[in-house]
Amino acid sequence: MPPTTGSRILRRSITRNRGRLARGTGLISLHQLAEATVPVLIGVGIDRAVAPGDGTALLLWVAALGTLFVGLHLCYRFGARQLMLAIANEAYLLRGELAAKIVHPRRLRTDLRAGELLTVSSTDADNVSYLLDYVPRIAGAITATAVSAAVLLVVDWRLGLVVLVGTPLVLVGMQFAGPLITRRVTEQQELAGKATALATDLVSGVRPLRGLGAERAAARRYHDVSQASLRAALRAAGTQSRYLAFSTAGSALLACGVAVLAGWFALDGRISVGEFIMVIGLAQFLLEPIGLLAIVPSWVAEARASADRAALVLGAELLLPPGAVQEQKPEPDLVLTALRHGTLEGLDLTVHPGEFVGVVTPRSADGEAIVRLLAGGVPPGEFEGSILLGGVALHDLEPAQARAVMLVEPHQTDLFTGTVAANVAGPSPADRTRLLAALAASAADEVVDGHPDGIDRHVAERGATLSGGQRQRLALARALLAHPPILVLHDPTTAVDAVTEQSIARAVRALRQERTTVVVTSSPAILAVADRVVVVDDGRVTVEGGHADLGATHDDYRKVVLR
């Protein structure tokens, strides 16, 4: 059971990395202990070696300092490595869980958009893992403060008391500004992000911009956003610098207060000169852990916010029922009964095994609704009526099984980085002959013919290096090669010229000879090869028959498919 709240995700990040985290935290605390010892050692060196002019003591001191530094570095080296492994591991594990949830076959019920899902699985997963960095830092800072306070208490209890009382006071004072700074920095980052997004958006639309002569208007718009971003940056810098004024002055006063008090005691002879120097060094050193402790709460808050967002994904419900039925007839029929969804108002349609049916929807919303329903992404509660595959309700089938029986190639084509062959055939190596046949049938052979790499031609991210028509034909080849018992296509040839469209229609018909095919389209070339044409208007079937007959007898039909 994955954790479903932010705090559970944070807790689990600690428990499942506890070995490395414990070792790392221990070593980092030791490292801080060594760091706190440096100013003490400086005081001792001045007192025992420099002041009396004792050469032997000086050599001993240098040796001690060297040993301390070796120990200090070793602690850091091994501690930091343990922590880095823990952090990298946690981010990797969480990312894997998020990705698995995002692409779950039963689909995620979420309002998050693609970009936001990407942010959650990259930035937020990282932010959660940084908790494993904050824990040892806090432990180290507390160790350093405690050691310093302890040494001061030994030197003179009043000095220790000043630190023990003063530190929390300074810390509390600093916390007041925390939320305000966070807000200002967030605002600054948002506006900077907005400016960047606008800049990349304008550049990506540079050709349309130039075609209209809108370059100046665009530059002015960017200028406005950039200036707003600058103002936010200045506001954030202002807030931060006011905070800096108080924190610098406050912590300096604390450090100096301790030092001056020690100086007074030294003048009185209550403490030695060596102890005084030690206190000066320690008081200066203390500023670091105090500064860290002041800032850590805002870091933890950030990790917490990220964990909450990750929980939105990990804890999100799945849209589709698990579906129990695994078995299917080899050649199922497709029966839609009284379907109501979107603009559909009681659609009845039966497609027999091996049939090639063209569906004409003068209202594009009807076609989209049919395709959406057949693709299986609409959960049972969100439509009325039934979709039966070989007598079994679509959502009673296990989702992967349902997809295997009925494949819907969406009109909006998605290609992935890789080769043409990998895009068309998927991850399993395909029979080359069948692959080439599918490419030829969809007239996508033009994409690989004449290219030096042939079917291994590289496809860039989302098929960006191919034209819209090429992408569409590759997607059609992919659907044909998959050769599912039932294939549903949606406007598969809109970016193809008339002559090619006819050859595609004939080839698709030939390849789908034994199997069931449904094409939602208005292409006369495709409709002409269909066994039967069904016209869906106003949400239900209005007329059906052969393409030629409908054309001869129905004016409306002629108007829809005539160009």
Next chain:
Amino acid sequence: MSTEHLPIADRRETLRWLRGELRARWGRAAGAFAVGLLAAAAGVTPVYALGVLVDRVRAGAPSSDIVGITVVIVVAALVAGVTTAVSTYLIAGLGGRILATLREDVVARAITLPATRLERAGKGELMSRVGPDVAAVNKAVTDVLPTMTSSALLAALSVAAMVGIDWRLGLAGLVTVPMYVVALRWYLPRSAPGYAVERAAVGERSQLLLESVQGLRTVHAYRLETPHLQGIDAASARARDVSVNVFGLFIRFVGRVNRAEFVGLAVIVVTGFLLVRDGAVTVGGTAAAAVLFHRLFNPVSMLLYTFDELQAGGAGLARLVGVVSIPDEPREAAADGRSPVDSTLEVTGVRFGYPGGAEVLHGVSLRIEAGQRVALVGSTGAGKSTLAAVAAGILQPAAGSASIGGMPVGLMDPVLLRSQVAIISQETHVFAGPLIEDLRLARPGASDADIDAALATVGATGWVQALPDGVRTVVGEGGHELTAARAQQVALARLVLADPAVAILDEATAEAGSFGARDLEDSALAATAGRTTLIVAHRLTQARSADRVVVLEDGRVAEEGGHDELVLAGGRYAQLWAAWESRTPTFP
């Protein structure tokens, strides 16, 4: 297509640019520096004063001596607080202002880049300049620059104070400088490629994730969940391992910095020991020097650890300055206040070839009388889009010219040119933000009524009103997604708002779904009504409704005439038309 990269400024150019910017704001720059210096001095003073106190203690001074020193220290602490804050603010402000000017110049330059240059460099390269590069410089300026400057000043003043105690103590402190430099020179050349590999690995991981999310429909349809997850997992594991390796390098760098700290501290105390023995320096002076040096551990190591971010910022800066310094394409002298007499579009003997490629247009001539509509027809690669771009003045022909109302487009200044002719290219783009803002790019001062009228002209009123927030709905990247056909209608509405005398439409309806295509043809007709129109026709119905058809084959005009005339002539156009008609069923 992306064969030639955009220029990157070298170090000298970048520094010259930076000096120029600082000189333009010398008052602010000098102020920031002066206050920063004061802050560092105020930070050093208490330690120095405490050193004096050590000596007084050793000399057995009375307790009352504490008063003067306390006053000095408290005042110094308060001054340090205020001046540190002010200098941080001033430096951030200075950097922020320079950066704002730079990024605005970069964007302005990017969107007015000569067309051929843009084609050669590719849009991706340009987007990386205005996106990640600006972000890298921004990060360096806001996160690194202020602390780094104050750390450097504090280090400088601390060394100065040590020199003030005794020059030999100052020298002892400076012993570490070459060690730090050596450590940096060891680390940076190793970390930079390491970070580059890390960025690439993270980039690959993000890309696979994003592709899977955006293509989720297809992933589900083809049951690609497992292979996609395996791909993401492999990329994610690679990114993890690379990060751990790069961090190993950092740990070793920290070791070198620690070594320098140890050597510096030891040398200072040993030097102090010798100087105290010779009576040249007091014990208090040595103590102050040692504490001053110890106090620099943190700021100096921060300075060193953030050096690579500064370096990344510098690299980004060089790439931005490179864009800003791209010169304009040489244009012939602009005409002296002349303007076109009417909206006749004439192309005479135009030859054009893309740089490094073969000639695409071999002497094309074409004339469209004011208010007429001409369809340009031809197979892929015939040069239709190139001719359209030349006619619109986007591409400069190698020979021949395009003119409007008798005035060559090459002689018009950009503002006049676009008031005369606008082109809708094949590439549609919906600008992210409220739809109304997208439309106002075409006419910045357009009133709501103008916008509504333009939408009505192209027949988009219905669906726009049905959007969640009507014309104010956020569309484009990250907003409400518009279909290809609607995006085209938006482009046509922009054309109506821009209101040019000559309109050029390049395959503007080709990609839309088949039902939308006919609606779009109507929209295009309405949007270009009354304008001299050159339409690159993919659907031959567009050609049939034009006043005249020009058939382009292999960069030459093959046929020209009315639709019916050409169909009867039985040439190339007749063939194309027959193919087109066979697509339309002939019902009995």
